[in-house]
Amino acid sequence: MGFVSLLASNAVLSALSISNLGLISSMVGFLHHEKDNVHTYQVNWPGNTVQLAVEPKKLWVDQGHTSNGVAGYGFFLGLFGIFVAWWLRKHHTRSVRLPIIGNRSFLTCLQTPSRLLLTLVILHFLAVLFTLSAIIFVFLVTNQTKGQHISEAIARSNVPYPADKWTPETWFKAVRDLPISKHEHDRISSKITNMVAWRWILIPIFLTDIAAFSASAFEYFKQRRGEFGSKNARAGGFEEK
DSSP states (O other): OHHHHHHHHHHHHHHHHHHHHHHHHHHHHHHHHIIIIIOEEEEEETTEEEEEESSOSSBOOHHHHHHHHHHHHHHHHHHHHHHHHHHHHHHSOEEEEEEOSTTOEEEEEEOOOOHHHHHHHHHHHHHHHHHHHHHHHHHHHHHHHTTOOOOTTTOOTTSOOOSSOBOHHHHHHHHHTSSOOHHHHHHHHHHHHHHHHHHHHHHHHHHHHHHHHHHHHHHHHHHHHHHHHHHHHHHTTOOOO
């Protein structure tokens, strides 16, 4: 069961992380496309048409970089965890011959702690802390900027919107609520879905981090108990051969 839980948790971690990397990359590609190719959105307020710049003056993207780091770390950590699980499957025991009273002896297998496994435990613990910090930061920033609106009185053609501070998600939600063309509305809405998705996927990544950390720590301490058992056996009069 230790091998299965270790393998499964790390495989799920890699799968969730690469999915989140794809969603974040989609957002980054969208931002670059809008800035380089679209430039402005035509906003048709009654009696006032404005060519609104695709990005505001104060666009906060640090939460995207942080989430991208979490996803990249989780993907490669999951692959490393899969490797360690398979390695332990093949090398998780060593043969020890313990003589018994008289001429009889038996062959048993005692586990010894693996440095690879200890490394995995430490990396998973760091992943738990990293992902938790990212969740707090991303959701805090999003909540600080949500519910804002683009004011007709402030917006000017071909000038980055100067008021407030925005995340890509909250900015494009505000743009979507403006009187823009249906094509732009639908296109922006699909990208907003991706932005919301990568933010919420941080939570299952965090839960998987905890599961993978628990599985690796359980396996490590199980091996430690095996090592202590072998030492106690030798201390009681057995010798390793």
